[in-house]
Amino acid sequence: MNLFQRAIRSCLRKPVRSILLLLVVFLVSLLFLSGMAGRSANIAVKDSTRQAIGAGFLLEENPENRSRRIEEASRKIEELSADGQGEYDGYHQQKTTVNGNEVWQSWTDNSFESLKMEDIEKIAAVEGISDYNITTVPTAVLPVGFERIEDAGTDQTGDLQGVALVGNLDMTMDDNVLGGNVTIKEGRMTTAEDSNVCVISEELAEKNHLEVGDSLRFCPVKEKEPVQEAVIVGIYQVKERMEPYMSGDTYRSENVIFTDLHFPEKVEQDDPLYEKAYFKVADVNEYDAVREAIAAADIDWQRYDLIDNNGSLETMAANFHDLEKINNTLLLVVAGAGFMILFFIFIFWLRSRTHEIGILLSLGIARGKILLQISTEAFLGGALALALSFLAAPAVSDAAAGYLTDWQAQQDELQAELDAGGTATEYQAPELTVTDVETELTPAMLLADGLCVGALILLSTGAAGVLILRRKPADILKED
Incomplete structure (x- = not known):
């Protein structure tokens, strides 16, 4: 009987243990895939404050990117000045004294808030755009x-x-x-x-x-x-x-x-101070093709929102600036928690087989072969769990990304309320509502998930095996 056959029989002989391993690996794999897919989620939102427009596209500043640029400019000023006061890229902050108390003030100028003319002209030059307009604040x-x-x-x-x-x-x-x-x-x-x-x-x-x-x-x-x-x-x-x-x-x-x-x-x-730009589509039948051509333009899309003729907009990049950070944290937590859970499962697994391991060691079977068989049993269950997780991942990834996006939107609203009045500007952020969150699982993500799960199984079985197999056969049998 070869190694593979013995591994299969061992898994079938202990179905509860095998099912437990399958469920844990299944959940770990799903969370890995959800985290990776969530980092590049395509978030569609609708602005309830803006009317639907005709057969064209409306370009406006993206509020999430604006907040991010303010944070970056503030950090840059603090790096470049000794007292944290100054101006950077159209953002200003200074310290003043009001009624004997020091108060920080910050504001933006037109150069910070305005749409960039060069970006507007790039979109206007896209094939299928017949005319365009720019409107000031x-x-x-x-x-x-x-x-x-x-x-x-x-x-x-x-x-x-x-x-x-x-x-x-x-x-x-x-x-x-x-x-x-x-x-x-x-x-x-x-x-x-x-x-x-x-x-x-x-x-x-x-x-x-x-x-x-x-x-x-x-x-x-x-x-x-x-x-x-x-x-x-x-x-x-x-x-x-x-x-x-x-x-x-x-x-x-x-x-x-x-x-x-x-x-x-x-x-x-x-x-x-250009507040918005409208681009008229020459042929309504080419509307989708023109939208794709606009999206392919060499523009920093994180800075803008592109609104279609239904009044909804597609964020051209990850507008929720903390979403990628949250998903990266999720991946680290899943990796750490997955390793610990699998480690304890294999400790329990090996302790329930101490008699078997002691006999095999007494017969002169190398520790490496015993560990290899245990790892093979684990990989068999892991492979089935991965296959199942690949089937469930699209729906779970969309749901997870949607939940995190809604949570991030709520956090941004709370932060906006706390920051209200902190920045002097005529800019008024639109009222955005998330309407759809789509994730895409690429072959590279599936491969990365398989490698990560495989590495966790290998590390956890190895760590658990060392604790048992380093002992002498007589000590193992005495304990049994």
Whole structure:
């Protein structure tokens, strides 16, 4: 009877022991596969605050990546400065004294928050994109020589007493226009060829007796100069008032003024702050192909969210910045716990066979051959457990990744509440809801899982075997 036959008979002779080993290896293998698959999970989320768009794609900043960049910039400042104060890549932090107490302040500037123009142009150059638009964040500026619309009953605490400029490369593709809420009453919309032009609300035009062709002047909120002038090329009307960007009358619907793309930065005397970019698909039938081509563009996708025409978005990388770390920790814990459990199982296994081992040693059978047989028995059960775990792994991996993603999302929400008010910026993170989490098990993952489980079995049987086989046959038989 050869080694393999003896191993099979031994497994069949002790079914409870064999089933216990199979279950442990099965669970260890499943957890390994779940951890490896979870590190590269594809997380689909939906933004309940953004409307569905037409046959195109909307590019916006990814809030998770923004948080990560803030953390990295803060660490860099602490490394480069002795007191932890300074600026790095558009992120600032400094220490001030308030009522005799030292308080840390942090904020970001436009260069940190803005979409990158070079990335927008790369997407615009993708085959299948027929046109595109860039929209700035609503920019508060002061009106010069004209009055804004105000409501006496509105709480103006903290209001900047200004109006809001929204720059567009092509206003016809602004989301308010695409959604049908904003239409032109007189004149026209702004275009990519325009400079120093604006489109105002009919309420603002009526209050100040303005017509197409007149000019409006604006100045920065802080410096009150220089004054920039824009020619009115259109007057718009809305079906429903646009939701204010912030409280107060500065951002109220009637005080929103659409301009050419670069006019807000001229008035504010600052870097541009591009909030979103819309890319129009030429052929709706090629929508999926265009999306794949966009995803293949040479862009740091971790920085962005790409929203499709259903209002849902696909994160182009692992947005949940702690998810990979959690899965790496899971793999280490599983490896350590798996080794300890298997070690104790084999200790129990060998102690129940001390009489058999003592006789074999007395007959002159080498310790290495005995250990080899025990390892073979373990590998037989392990191989069956691995096969079963490969079948169950896809469903379990999706469920595990979904649970960890939901948990991470809850932690991020709690952290965001704790950090509220800690960073001064006009940026408002979208309300994202996880809609789907998909994992992929590759052949490389299956191979790695098999090697890891095999190594655990080999190490645990070896460690347990040394404790028993190092003793003399007579001592082993006496104990039995």
